[in-house]
Amino acid sequence: MKIVILEDDPWIAELLRQVLSSLAPNAELSQFSHVGPAVNHIKANGLDLLLSDLNLPDASGLEAISAAHRKNPNCPRILITSSIDRATVMAARQAGITDFIAKPFTVEKLLTRLSGLIHQDGAAIAATLDGMDNIHTFLQQRLGQTLFVPWSRPEDQQAVLALSSDCTQQELVRLARLQPALLAGLIRQANSDNRAENDFDCLSAEQAIGQLGLASSIELAVRLARTGPVLFDARLREKADHLMQQQTSLAKALTRLAHHQSVDAGPVRSAVSLCRLGEMATLCAIQNFLNYGQQLEDSELDALLQRFAPEFGNRIKINLKLPFLIRELIGALFKLPQSSLRKDRVIMRIAALETGLDDDPIQLSQLRQWVGLPVT
Secondary structure (H helix, E strand, O other): OOOEEEEOOOOHHHHHHHHHHHHHOOOOOEEEEOOOHHHHHHHHHHOOEEEEEEEEOOOOOHHHHHHHHHHHOOOOEEEOOOOHHHHHHHHHHHOOOOOOEOOOOOOOHHHHHEOOOHHOOHHHHHHHHHHOOOHHHHHHOOOOOOOOOEEEOOHHHHHOOOOOOOHHHHHHHHHHHHHHHHHHHHHHHHHHHHHHOOOOOOHHHOOOOOOOOOOHHHHHHHHHHHHHOOOOOOOHHHHHHHHHHHHHHHHHHHHHHHHEEEEOOOHHHHHHHHOOOOHHHHHHHHHHHOOHHHHHHHHHHHHHHHHHHHHHHHHHHHOOOOOOHHHHHHHHHHOOOOOOEEEEEHHHHHHHHHHHOOOOOHHHHHHHOOOOOOOO
């Protein structure tokens, strides 16, 4: 396998070389800091994978992308850049880009992204790009790939990035409850660390931080904030903000109901914070579609969420290995199993009906009566 690295930052170039060497020890690695020598090498020797920075000392990395595209149309051509604005995306697509890696990045992120490219079929990449003009096709393809939950509020992401060693557990819990990506990451790590020992299911931010320790939890939170995707499109951010406002209303109702019914508030609060994973993952995939220079009509957004969010949600809950109880409680927000009227499930459904997530006045009256609440 022939791999070309085009990067003028010595630290980044060495990091790329080390990661690729670990993933493909038998690959032929060629490293350049200028576009001219890289293009000459590509024309003379061919290649199977190109990783190129955008801004090089002598020219744009897109010239190398174009040369690689002409030499081997089926090879992955990855642009490494900190600027993913619309103009850059359009120029990159015209040059023949197949994907982006955004700066800054970590070793973990590089390993995840590049491991899938080492043995990736170039024809499959081309097929994916051919389907990018159709948002439905694009989202359907995304279901078979790694899904991501974006940070819904940039200010929360910046707050996590600014965390210091004197951050309190209370502040970290508050941020985790606001951000599904952070809460899911903490719970998954806590359960992963303890699974082999006692099959312990961590069900809340408080439990996760207690399991991991505050220092390790802060380190994990900062790493998730640094590498997590964000929503750039104003319409997607507005939709995410609306979903998070619904989440806040649900959380207030459930805190009150859990206290009244003597139900453990930790799991139900977690379920509320994570109940929109499908919608958030779908918004993230749509942002990726837009990053490739595609267009989205305003009228399409709600229909796309309704069509794809349930499938995205199921996939990402499984991938994140969310505890079954949390997944069960999330389900109760939308449909209450009649065979098992547990109090925790019932108050989830009551909160959903009280806050307008669903509309069924008859069921709301019946459930309030069942738990001993006044019927309005």
